[in-house]
Every structure is written in structure tokens, then in C-alpha cells.
Amino acid sequence: MHHEVNVPVSKTISDEFTPDILVKVDEVIERFKSKQGALIPVLEEVQTITGYLPESLQRRVAFGLNLPLSQVYGVVTFYSFFTMVPRGKHQIKVCLGTACHVRGGQQIENELEEKLHICPGECTNDRKFSLEIVRCLGACGVAPVMVIGNDIHKQANPTKIGTILKKYN
Amino acid sequence: MITLTIDNQKVQVPKGTTILEAAKKVGINIPTLCAMPEIHHTPGACRVCVVEIDRGRALVASCVYPVAEGMKVNTINERVRKAQKAIVEFLLSDHPRDCNLCQKSGRCELQKVAERIGVREIRVPCTDFTERSIDDSSPSLIRDSSKCINCLRCVTACSDIQGVHLLTPSDRGFESRVVPAMGKDLMDSACTFCGQCAVVCPTGAIIEKDEVDKVLKALEDPTKHVVVQEAPAIRGTLGEELGLPVGTLVTGKMIAALRKLGFDKVFDTNFTADLTIIEEGHELLHRAKTGGKLPMITSCSPGWIKFIEHFYPQLLPNLSTCKSPQQMFGALAKTYYASLAGIDPKSIFVVSIMPCTAKKFEASRPEMNSSGYQDVDVVLTTRELGRLIRLAGIDFANLEPEDFDAPMGQYTGAATIFGATGGVMEAALRTVYAVVAKKNLPSLDITPVRGLDGVKEASVVVGELGEVRVAVAHGLSNARKVLDKIVDGTANYHFIEIMCCPGGCVGGGGQPCPPSDEKRKLRAQALYTDDANVQKLRQSHENPAITDLYKNFLKEPLGEKSHHLLHTHYVNRGL
Ligand code: SF4
Numbered sequence: 001m002h003h004e005v006n007v008p009v010s011k012t013i014s015d016e017f018t019p020d021i022l023v024k025v026d027e028v029i030e031r032f033k034s035k036q037g038a039l040i041p042v043l044e045e046v047q048t049i050t051g052y053l054p055e056s057l058q059r060r061v062a063f064g065l066n067l068p069l070s071q072v073y074g075v076v077t078f079y080s081f082f083t084m085v086p087r088g089k090h091q092i093k094v095c096l097g098t099a100c101h102v103r104g105g106q107q108i109e110n111e112l113e114e115k116l117h118i119c120p121g122e123c124t125n126d127r128k129f130s131l132e133i134v135r136c137l138g139a140c141g142v143a144p145v146m147v148i149g150n151d152i153h154k155q156a157n158p159t160k161i162g163t164i165l166k167k168y169n
Numbered sequence: 170m171i172t173l174t175i176d177n178q179k180v181q182v183p184k185g186t187t188i189l190e191a192a193k194k195v196g197i198n199i200p201t202l203c204a205m206p207e208i209h210h211t212p213g214a215c216r217v218c219v220v221e222i223d224r225g226r227a228l229v230a231s232c233v234y235p236v237a238e239g240m241k242v243n244t245i246n247e248r249v250r251k252a253q254k255a256i257v258e259f260l261l262s263d264h265p266r267d268c269n270l271c272q273k274s275g276r277c278e279l280q281k282v283a284e285r286i287g288v289r290e291i292r293v294p295c296t297d298f299t300e301r302s303i304d305d306s307s308p309s310l311i312r313d314s315s316k317c318i319n320c321l322r323c324v325t326a327c328s329d330i331q332g333v334h335l336l337t338p339s340d341r342g343f344e345s346r347v348v349p350a351m352g353k354d355l356m357d358s359a360c361t362f363c364g365q366c367a368v369v370c371p372t373g374a375i376i377e378k379d380e381v382d383k384v385l386k387a388l389e390d391p392t393k394h395v396v397v398q399e400a401p402a403i404r405g406t407l408g409e410e411l412g413l414p415v416g417t418l419v420t421g422k423m424i425a426a427l428r429k430l431g432f433d434k435v436f437d438t439n440f441t442a443d444l445t446i447i448e449e450g451h452e453l454l455h456r457a458k459t460g461g462k463l464p465m466i467t468s469c470s471p472g473w474i475k476f477i478e479h480f481y482p483q484l485l486p487n488l489s490t491c492k493s494p495q496q497m498f499g500a501l502a503k504t505y506y507a508s509l510a511g512i513d514p515k516s517i518f519v520v521s522i523m524p525c526t527a528k529k530f531e532a533s534r535p536e537m538n539s540s541g542y543q544d545v546d547v548v549l550t551t552r553e554l555g556r557l558i559r560l561a562g563i564d565f566a567n568l569e570p571e572d573f574d575a576p577m578g579q580y581t582g583a584a585t586i587f588g589a590t591g592g593v594m595e596a597a598l599r600t601v602y603a604v605v606a607k608k609n610l611p612s613l614d615i616t617p618v619r620g621l622d623g624v625k626e627a628s629v630v631v632g633e634l635g636e637v638r639v640a641v642a643h644g645l646s647n648a649r650k651v652l653d654k655i656v657d658g659t660a661n662y663h664f665i666e667i668m669c670c671p672g673g674c675v676g677g678g679g680q681p682c683p684p685s686d687e688k689r690k691l692r693a694q695a696l697y698t699d700d701a702n703v704q705k706l707r708q709s710h711e712n713p714a715i716t717d718l719y720k721n722f723l724k725e726p727l728g729e730k731s732h733h734l735l736h737t738h739y740v741n742r743g744l
């Protein structure tokens with residue numbers, strides 16, 4: 001029962017991205033336009049260019065590929081690779097798996113929220129840090145664990161968070 | 170043909186049949202929660218339909234598993250029962266389980282399946298993981314994700330039947346939910362409020378916004394003069410909602426029940442359905458004679474209106490400017506009727522009984538106040554009226570039939586068939602023909618526009634106007650087919666009827682659920698029976714109450730009063 005959707009969404013102009021970035025985005029869409037299963041590769045390439053996939057870009061992709069916006073949104077939220085918010089230069093992951101939870105992971109998260117003024121899933125205004133909660137990184141022996149970029153901080157201590165953050169520019 | 174045994178009964182079915190379908194043939198109904206053949210939906214998601222094949226081998230989902238030669242199926246042994254129980258217990262472990270407080274209680278498929286397979290305890294920890302996030306942003310529907318079992322029926326209805334493609338599964342695992350695009354509220358989305366998602370939802374996760382209490386309050390308020398109108402389709406479905414056989418025509422009992430409930434006047438939307446035909450018929454003739462925009466498209470279905478406002482705004486000039494019969498009724502109740510009865514329009518309270526959730530939105534549109542007040546105060550769906558009648562303890566089945574009040578209760582058979590797809594077209598052609606050719610159509614039954622084909626076409630030679638080519642579509646994805654033809658210039662129609670819901674209003678989002686084509690046919694049959702066998706008059710222009718209305722109040726079709734009270738304008742809503 002599937003049929004063509006006529007223009008599912010309007011192509012909104014976005015002020016979050018510069019015109020030359022949007023030209024690149026449109027090039028990607030153009031390249032995949034008539035191909036089957038274009039959605040995921042297009043989103044991957046677009047995110048590589050823009051860093052994240054806010055509503056304006058999802059609309060642009062939906063419009064360009066003549067797909068319903070709901071379908072684009074469904075895919076973006078399904079794969080953890082895609083993000084709708086910018087990721088910081090340094091991505092912070094706090095583990096709240098059972099071991100980390102028991103050994104104070106929650107205080108680490110609270111402290112980070114306090115210091116950075118963001119909630120999990122958000123990014124600081126200066127785009128320096130973003131915060132994510134993960135469930136078990138497989139390092140339960142050294143819980144609680146926090147990861148910043150590629151650095152693993154073992155047995156993290158909430159009182160030291162400020163000092164640790166200062167090391168990242 | 171393939172021969173297999175199901176619970177020791179031999180059955181022969183064509184290749185490709187599923188075990189579920191084969192079992193039905195031998196009288197066994199395997200429980201299901203996600204499969205809905207009616208909308209070609211078998212995602213194999215819920216697993217409640219498990220059966221055992223070839224003893225000891227795998228448990229399979231019978232709704233998707235095809236039969237095989239010599240297969241031995243067991244639908245009820247201990248292993249199957251255990252699995253079914255575990256599955257339903259898991260569903261319930263992440264579910265509010267507050268059936269006593271739930272609008273769907275008594276009609277909920279999850280509740281019924283749990284009862285049927287005898288779930289008496291939940292042996293896994295109740296996580297209640299899914300947050301209670303209630304979207305009651307719209308005047309029509311309420312979505313409660315915590316009651317969602319991810320069957321995805323609503324997603325299929327919204328995309329395949331309605332071509333709206335608004336709903337989608339989002340996220341993964343425990344977090345997975347069904348949401349409108351971008352996770353927005355319905356009110357901020359391109360939702361038509363058609364309610365087709367609600368009629369297929371097995372649980373209370375999508376329900377109509379219940380306004381029964383508002384009506385009770387108005388009925389108890391001595392300062393209010395409460396009048397009620399019922400859409401054409403209600404007389405063919407209210408009985409069903411209250412336990413009578415599908416397709417029972419209950420006009421007289423419905424009126425009696427409404428009187429018992431205390432409505433001051435029991436009028437009928439059919440009255441303004443006849444009026445719509447007069448106004449819309451003249452609008453069509455006017456457009457045809459003056460080179461106006463053609464094809465003209467009907468405008469009585471508010472879900473369809475919201476759809477075109479979002480998705481085909483370039484075709485808004487093709488839309489008839491006629492308000493829907495519901496809104497014409499509201500505007501006249503607080504002007505024409507108010508002055509006839511000598512009642513201050515301020516104290517008139519208009520309740521409509523509609524097959525439709527989108528009607529609630531329509532009544533709330535800011536421009537629908539041409540009487541100087543909100544023209545229609547409250548809209549109840551068929552299901553809500555059913556609840557109101559049950560609440561009042563009225564023994565519906567044994568009511569003596571009664572008759573409508575004058576003057577806004579009189580109607581013709583042409584009005585009744587508005588409730589079935591093609592009915593507005595048929596009613597309009599009867600009158601347009603009579604007006605132009607100055608005689609009746611040779612046969613008043615225009616059968617090519619009846620029935621459940623997605624897009625129907627017909628042509629009628631109408632006197633000096635020549636050949637009038639018409640099309641009828643129901644369900645918005647069928648509507649898209651016709652609209653796309655207009656857009657690309659390949660349509661050659663003069664007049665098009667579009668109804669938002671499959672089958673027309675008999676399949677509306679406020680009707681008894683779950684729906685099926687079989688039910689839609691029986692319901693429509695009730696309306697055609699009223700037209701053919703019950704009503705003496707079958708053409709809108711023959712309605713004497715409409716003649717009086719023009720003589721004493723409106724003066725002429727498309728006149729100044731009509732323009733002000735009966736016609737409207739539309740908004741380009743974007744996407
Ligand atoms: S949705 Fe069904 S099972 Fe859930 S609370 Fe409502 S009636 Fe009960």
C-alpha cells in the first residue's frame with residue numbers, strides 16, 4: 001500500500017549553518033536522491049559535515065529525498081550514532097551501570113551538571129563539553145567511571161571534577 | 170492447497186496463508202495484539218499469537234508464520250499458554266494497569282487478552298519504565314505513551330490509510346515510543362485529528378478527548394437552553410456502540426434517548442446536510458457558469474480540511490466555501506432558531522453528536538463564531554454519546570422510537586446518505602440535476618459513487634450544463650491520488666467529494682472500534698435503507714423546512730446571510 005508522498009515538508013532555511021555548509025549538505029542529498037535506501041547514508045554524510053542533525057536539517061533531508069519527516073526522525077532517534085544536539089569538543093560519558101551507580105556515579109553526574117550547567121544529552125553553550133549517561137562501560141572494577149573524550153577517569157571523585165575539567169580546553 | 174492439522178483438526182488452505190488465518194477457518198481465534206489484517210498490518214511485534222509447530226519444535230508467531238504441508242500446530246498446550254502468559258505479563262509490567270480509571274476499559278484488547286489467557290499475577294518486577302507523558306494539546310485526541318504497547322497499528326493507519334505519515338516509532342529498547350514527527354505534540358504537527366489512529370489502537374494509548382461532563386453540566390444548568398444535533402452516520406452506528414447488531418438503524422431510539430437525557434430540543438444535522446446541498450449545489454453551478462475554479466471539492470469533512478491546509482494549500486481555491494453541516498447548524502441555531510423561539514442566543518448551548526474526532530477541532534476553530542458566539546459548544550463522538558447513555562442508565566434497546574423537533578430536525582434521505590462515502594456526491598447530483606434540468610434524475614440511485622472502492626468516478630449529463638464528471642475518494646491516501654492528478658493537470662473532473670475517513674463518516678475516528686470493512690458496509694447499508702425505504706422525500710431541495718428557512722430568513726442560496734453564516738475561508742498551515 002505504499003505510495004509516493006508528495007512534498008512532505010517545507011525546506012526551511014536554517015540560520016544555524018553557514019550557506020556553504022548548506023551547499024555541501026544539498027550536494028549530498030542530490031547525489032543520493034534517486035537511490036534506494038538513501039536515507040541512512042545521507043544522514044551519516046550530513047552529520048559528518050554539520051556535526052549534528054537538528055530539526056532544520058532533518059527537514060532539509062526529508063524534503064530533498066521526498067520522504068516523510070517522521071521517517072527521518074525515526075531513523076535519527078533509532079541509531080545512537082546520530083545526534084540531534086551538537087556534541088561538545090570533549091564528550092563526557094558518565095557510567096550509571098549497576099556498579100558505578102552503587103559506588104557514586106550519580107554524584108559524579110550531579111556534580112558535572114552543576115559545573116557545566118547542562119543536563120545529560122546537552123552541550124555547553126561554548127560547545128566545549130557535552131554530557132551523556134551510559135549503562136556499563138565494562139570497567140566495573142574501577143567504578144565509578146567517567147570518560148572524557150578518549151580518557152578514562154577511574155574511581156572518579158566528585159570533589160575533583162572541577163580540577164579535571166580545567167585540563168580540557 | 171496445503172493440508173495441515175491445527176489442534177487435531179485437519180484444514181486445507183492456499184499456500185501463503187498464515188497459521189492465524191488457517192486457525193480461523195477451523196473456528197479457533199488465536200489471541201493477537203498487533204496484527205490487524207484490516208489495515209494489512211502484521212509487524213509480528215507483540216508475539217501474543219505464539220503457537221507450537223511440530224511438537225517440541227519452535228514457538229512461532231502465527232500471524233506471520235506461513236502454513237506448510239503436514240504441519241502440526243498446537244495453539245493451546247501448556248508450553249503455548251506459558252509463553253502467552255509470560256508475554257502479556259511483560260507487557261503489563263511496563264504498563265499503568267489502572268483499568269478502573271481508563272477510558273478504554275471494557276473495550277481494551279490488552280485487557281481482554283490478559284483476561285482471556287488468565288493472567289492473575291505479574292511475576293516479573295514492574296518497571297513502569299515508560300514515562301507517563303500525556304499529550305492533550307489538541308481538542309480532539311489524547312495520547313498517553315505509557316499505555317502504548319508498540320503494536321504500530323497507529324503508524325500504519327496514519328501513513329497507509331491516511332497518507333499523513335505523521336506517527337513514527339522513535340528511539341530504541343525501553344525508550345522506544347510512538348510519537349509524531351520530531352517528537353512534537355499533535356497540536357504542533359500536521360495532524361488531521363481524524364482519529365484513525367485511535368480506532369485501531371488496541372489500548373487506551375490514543376483516545377478521544379472526553380467531553381461528556383461538559384454536556385452533563387450544561388444539561389443541569391437552568392440558564393442554558395441545550396439543543397442537540399446528530400450527524401447522519403450516528404443513526405447507523407449508535408446502536409452498535411450500545412450492543413445492538415452492527416448496521417441497526419436506530420433513529421427513533423436515538424431521539425428518545427436524547428430527550429430522556431434532558432436536551433431541550435432534539436434537532437438533526439441532517440437538516441443542515443440538506444442545506445449544504447442547496448448552498449454547495451448553487452456554488453457549483455455558479456462556478457460552472459462564471460468560469461470559477463473547478464474542479465470544486467466538497468468541504469464537509471474537517472479532517473480533510475486540515476489535511477489540505479497542510480499538504481495541498483495550492484488547491485485551497487478548489488475547496489467549496491461551504492461550512493460543514495455541523496457548523497451551519499451551530500450558526501443557525503444561535504441566529505435563526507434563537508429568533509424563531511425568542512431565546513437569547515447567549516443562553517443557547519449547541520451539542521453535536523459526531524462520528525468524528527476532527528469535528529472537535531473544527532468547532533474550536535476561531536472563525537467558527539459567525540453567530541457572535543462559538544457556534545457549536547461541545548462535540549461528542551458516537552463513543553462518548555454511548556457512554557453518556559450508559560451513564561444515565563437508559564435501556565436503549567427497549568426505547569420506544571420518537572421523532573425530531575421542528576424546525577431544524579426535518580430532513581430528506583439525501584441528507585442521511587452523507588454519512589457514507591459517495592453520499593454527498595449522490596445527494597448533490599440529485600439536486601443539481603433537478604435545478605438545472607427542471608426534472609428529477611431518471612433514477613435517484615447513483616450507484617457508481619457508492620461502495621468501498623478507494624476512488625470512484627462517474628459522469629452524469631445534467632441538462633444544459635452537459636456532462637458533469639465527478640470523482641469520490643475516501644481515506645486521505647486515496648484523496649492524494651485524486652489531488653495529485655489535479656496538481657499535475659491530468660484530472661478532468663468538475664466536482665469531487667473527499668471524505669477523510671475510510672468508508673466516509675461510518676468509518677469515522679469517533680465510531681465504535683475496532684473498525685472493519687465489513688462493519689463499514691453494514692453501517693452504510695443502514696443509511697441507504699433510511700434513504701430508500703424510510704424517508705418519503707429523497708432530495709434536499711424538497712425539504713419543506715429548508716424552503717421555509719430560505720423564505721423567512723436566508724432569502725436565497727449564496728445570498729448575503731448565507732455568505733455570513735454558512736460559508737467560510739481556509740488557512741495555509743504549512744508543514
Ligand atoms: S489500556 Fe487497557 S490494560 Fe491499560 S489501563 Fe487501559 S484498559 Fe487497562
Ligand code: SF4
Nearest residue numbers: 327360361363364366
Ligand atoms: S489523528 Fe489521523 S493524522 Fe493525526 S496522528 Fe492520528 S491518524 Fe495521523
Ligand code: SF4
Nearest residue numbers: 317318320321323370
Ligand atoms: S499508540 Fe496504540 S496503536 Fe499506536 S503503537 Fe501504541 S498501542 Fe499501538
Ligand code: FES
Nearest residue numbers: 203213215216232
Ligand atoms: S499478533 Fe502476532 S505478533 Fe502480534
